[in-house]
Ligand SMILES: Cc1ncc(COP(=O)(O)O)c(C=O)c1O
């Protein structure tokens with residue numbers, strides 16, 4: 284297992300953020316999401332320091348779908364990031380955390396009338412418009428509230444990024460946005476520009492998630508800037524903002540070859556600067572929306588090993604006290620992870636295991652094949668690289684309580700989200716008896 288961020292080994296045991304894993308499990312139980320705060324804030328600083336230009340302004344917008352809660356939203360906004368939300372719930376969380384509504388981007392391919400209403404009333408700074416129905420609803424709401432709403436139009440530049448097909452977003456048949464190749468798109472932009480309740484601020488695109496090819500991001504820049512130039516010339520306007528989305532790939536296992544973030548961001552900015560210079564178009568702001576690349580490496584999940592069971596046909600299974608409920612990525616995307624036994628860090632990996640969760644589902648396997656030291660009941664299994672799209676995609680399948688989220692730094696730990704209880708699971712169950720059955 285690759286050690287990430289502030290992980291170290293002391294006396295055979297893994298420490299995260301200066302805290303022994305045994306202290307964390309004793310105090311907070313398992314399964315447990317652990318966020319290495321220093322690693323996270325270091326990465327926030329890298330984004331802020333490297334995605335910067337003398338030619339245009341930049342916004343780093345945190346894609347909160349990757350991992351959000353009151354503390355996280357408050358932390359990223361304290362460091363000056365903008366926040367991307369895609370639902371009323373994410374919006375509510377950001378607002379409750381005290382995020383400045385003007386620094387919120389509201390995304391989503393099917394924003395509901397109530398969500399639009401709430402966001403307009405809250406004074407959300409930017410809507411990323413997906414389609415014509417949303418355009419009508421947003422116009423009605425803006426008119427009713429007497430507000431002029433700043434919008435970016437989400438366009439699809441038709442770039443097929445190499446990633447799992449479920450997380451590609453800019454293929455020609457993607458559900459998101461409108462295509463730059465569609466004849467209807469320029470007339471749609473014209474309507475937005477002429478709409479007195481909306482302020483057309485520019486364009487947005489996002490090519491997919493967990494993308495490793497620099498060339499795909501650079502191609503997106505080229506296509507988007509060319510298209511922005513077309514729009515500027517066709518309608519004699521100036522593009523205020525170009526938002527290029529997120530999707531920067533990260534390390535999960537040795538199969539992943541991510542670019543070094545700060546070097547990549549430097550080259551990315553240089554590519555954008557040379558392209559805007561070449562085409563003679565300079566938006567006031569160029570934005571990016573990292574989610575996974577900001578939070579994933581900072582998160583680890585701790586589990587307690589229950590039974591270790593050898594099946595007749597294959598590897599021994601290690602059963603852990605969580606599974607697809609706290610990390611649905613393996614079952615959804617065949618995502619791969621590394622692991623270690625946190626209390627046996629110096630022991631040689633002598634056996635191959637399969638790590639399975641506790642759900643009543645054969646596919647509830649977190650790792651198909653991993654080499655570990657001899658595992659015993661009561662050991663602690665750690666799966667690193669689980670900061671993004673784990674907690675945020677967790678479920679209560681089999682009525683399993685969601686784990687707690689703990690932030691650690693300098694030998695201290697704080698609970699950001701409490702572990703759910705059985706009481707939480709029945710909180711919304713209202714009816715016990717309806718009629719005689
Ligand atoms: C519009 C948009 N922005 C940003 C992101 C964040 O992507 P990632 O977490 O891969 O950086 C996503 C998710 O794919 C997205 O759909």
Ligand SMILES: N[C@@H](CCCC[NH3+])C(=O)O
Nearest residue numbers: 348450492493612671672
């Ligand atoms: N949930 C996906 C990423 C989705 C990106 C959001 N558009 C994953 O875990 O990889």
